Amino acid sequence: MRTALVTGSAGFIGSFVCRRLLDDGFRVIGLDCLSDYYDVALKERRHAMLMQSENFRAVIDKVETLGLLMDLFAEEKPDVVIHLAAQAGVRYSIENPRSYLESNIIGTFELLEAARAYPPEHMLLASTSSAFGANTQMPYAETDKADHQMSFYAATKKSTENMAHSYAHLFDLPITMFRFFTVYGPWGRPDMALFKFTKAILEDTPIDVYNHGDMKRDFTYVEDLVHAIRLLIDTPPVRPENGIVPDGDSLSPVAPHRVVNIGNSDAVQLIAFIEAIEAVTGKTAKRNLMPMQAGDVPATWANADLLKSLTGYTPKTAVPEGVAKFVEWYKDYYDV
Ligand SMILES: NC(=O)c1ccc[n+]([C@@H]2O[C@H](COP(=O)([O-])OP(=O)(O)OC[C@H]3O[C@@H](n4cnc5c(N)ncnc54)[C@H](O)[C@@H]3O)[C@@H](O)[C@H]2O)c1
Numbered sequence: 001m002r003t004a005l006v007t008g009s010a011g012f013i014g015s016f017v018c019r020r021l022l023d024d025g026f027r028v029i030g031l032d033c034l035s036d037y038y039d040v041a042l043k044e045r046r047h048a049m050l051m052q053s054e055n056f057r058a059v060i061d062k063v064e065t066l067g068l069l070m071d072l073f074a075e076e077k078p079d080v081v082i083h084l085a086a087q088a089g090v091r092y093s094i095e096n097p098r099s100y101l102e103s104n105i106i107g108t109f110e111l112l113e114a115a116r117a118y119p120p121e122h123m124l125l126a127s128t129s130s131a132f133g134a135n136t137q138m139p140y141a142e143t144d145k146a147d148h149q150m151s152f153y154a155a156t157k158k159s160t161e162n163m164a165h166s167y168a169h170l171f172d173l174p175i176t177m178f179r180f181f182t183v184y185g186p187w188g189r190p191d192m193a194l195f196k197f198t199k200a201i202l203e204d205t206p207i208d209v210y211n212h213g214d215m216k217r218d219f220t221y222v223e224d225l226v227h228a229i230r231l232l233i234d235t236p237p238v239r240p241e242n243g244i245v246p247d248g249d250s251l252s253p254v255a256p257h258r259v260v261n262i263g264n265s266d267a268v269q270l271i272a273f274i275e276a277i278e279a280v281t282g283k284t285a286k287r288n289l290m291p292m293q294a295g296d297v298p299a300t301w302a303n304a305d306l307l308k309s310l311t312g313y314t315p316k317t318a319v320p321e322g323v324a325k326f327v328e329w330y331k332d333y334y335d336v
Contacts, residue, residue, distance in 0.1 A: 001055075003076055005029045005120075007063055007111070008084030012189050013126070013180075015046035016226045017082055018056065024230070027055045029076050031069075032085060033062040035103075037092070038190045046187060063107030069114040077118055080233055083111055083125040086157075089191055090130060090295050093153035104156035105163075112167040122174045122236040124229065127161050129181040129218070129263065129300045130154035138267065139218075139303040142179065142250035142259045151295035161259060169255035174236035178229070181263030181302045185222030185322055186329030193270075194323065197277050197285065198330050206286040209270065213289065216267040216299040221322040224315030228262045231311035248305060263302025264315045276323040 004021050008014035009030025018028050030050060034043050050056045061068050063085045087093075087103040108125065115123055132140045134148035149155040161177045168175045184194045200207045236256065243253035250259040274285050292298065308314050330336065 001025060001027050002079040003027045003029065004080045004082060005031065005072070005076065005078035006082045006084065007031045008086065009050065009058070010034055010043035010047040011084055012187055013183055013222060013225065014084040015050060015187060016222050017084065017229060018050050020226050020230055022050070022053045022055055026080075029057050029059060029072065029078065031059045031061065031063065031072070034060060035087070037087065037089070042187070042190070062103070064102050064110055066110070069110045070117060073114040073118040079121050081111070081115065081120045081123040082229065082233075083108065083123065086126065088153070088189070090151045090153050091293060092191070093151050094295060097152045100152055100156045105159055108160040108163055112163060115173055116167060116171045119171070119173055122176065122233060123164075124176045124178060124232060125160060125164055127157045127177045127179050127259065128154060129179050129261070129302065130297070131158045131161065131179055132300070133297070138299060139265060139301040140261065141248070141303040142261055142306055143248065150297055153295075165252060165255055165257045168252070168257035172239070172256065174238070174256040176232055176235075176237060177257070177259045178232075179259060179261045179302075180225065181218040181220050181261065181300055183220050183222055183225050184326060186326055188222070188326060193273070194277070194326055195330070197274060198281070198327055201277055201281050201283050201285050202336055204283070204286070206288040207274070208290050209274070209287050210290050210296065211292040211298055213269070213271045213287070214298065215270040216301065217270065217273070218263040218265065218267055218300050218302045219273065219319055219322070220263050220315050221317035224264070224317050225262050228307055228311065228313055228315060231313055232260060235310050248309070250306060260307055260310065261302040261304055262307060262315065263300075263304055264317075265302050265304040267299060267301035268319050273319060273323070276320045277327065279320065280324045280327045
């Protein structure tokens with residue numbers, strides 16, 4: 001039985017990843033500090049479902065706690081590590097940047113140090129489409145330069161890509177960095193648009209629509225994302241011989257390190273997303289048109305060719321279908 005360490009296991013994406021790995025016969029160690037950035041009860045419910053499996057072990061602590069990951073790696077010697085624990089969110093990084101420094105930068109450093117001592121077969125770490133920052137060339141390809149992050153959140157995530165690259169190079173650790181594009185679905189995050197919009201529409205309160213609705217996002221359904229992650233687990237990067245990297249591959253010429261976009265490769269207008277919620281709920285949103293928010297970008301759109309060439313897979317759930325599944329979950333969970 002292979003052992004996977006999943007950090008951020010009580011989070012939205014982490015709980016789905018753990019479920020999938022348990023279903024696939026892994027023993028799963030889930031590490032999460034149950035941070036109070038959003039409703040802790042939701043995180044506890046996600047963890048409680050995982051704890052029904054005897055192959056799941058929950059560890060409640062912070063990734064940056066000195067010695068914690070080193071001890072956990074020594075004890076469990078994970079074969080695979082999926083690092084999702086992070087302080088997420090673009091807007092909150094203006095209010096509380098220190099939490100991003102601690103969770104994202106120091107937390108990832110502690111993880112890399114533990115991996116250096118007890119090397120797993122493959123480590124997969126969550127970065128973000130926000131790493132593309134001010135790039136305007138769409139769709140975003142992993143081989144494009146990504147040097148102009150617009151928020152401290154994105155800056156910390158891009159830094160973890162660089163930190164991981166140096167450890168992959170120096171210590172021969174195979175590392176895949178994911179750039180996720182606006183992930184949504186049941187059990188989703190209360191700080192994200194779909195949750196906030198659905199809640200407001202069902203309660204007949206106004207929704208804030210930024211940049212007057214002129215926003216595009218490459219919305220990625222959570223189960224598609226997890227399927228892509230599952231396939232990538234068994235596709236570790238290999239340090240290229242003679243530094244020769246195939247065209248279109250973000251593989252480093254000097255390290256077993258690769259960046260992979262996971263997105264639908266379809267830029268959807270925010271207004272179309274809102275209309276999908278209106279269609280499922282049968283209600284009309286009260287739109288409060290707002291200017292662009294600091295740190296945010298008007299559009300994201302993934303080039304998903306690399307994911308396709310590595311795994312043969314492209315996420316494909318269309319927004320109306322994914323939104324319907326979220327609204328169904330929301331109504332059931334909150335007994336609306
Ligand atoms: N959801 C998206 O659209 C999206 C997009 C791009 C990148 N990401 C990245 O994917 C990962 C998972 O995101 P998510 O949407 O599931 O977010 P989430 O907030 O639901 O999950 C993150 C989990 O990490 C935990 N955590 C936070 N800081 C921690 C710390 N210092 N130590 C231990 N645990 C800690 C939280 O309690 C939470 O349960 C994050 O790294 C995020 O930055 C998400």
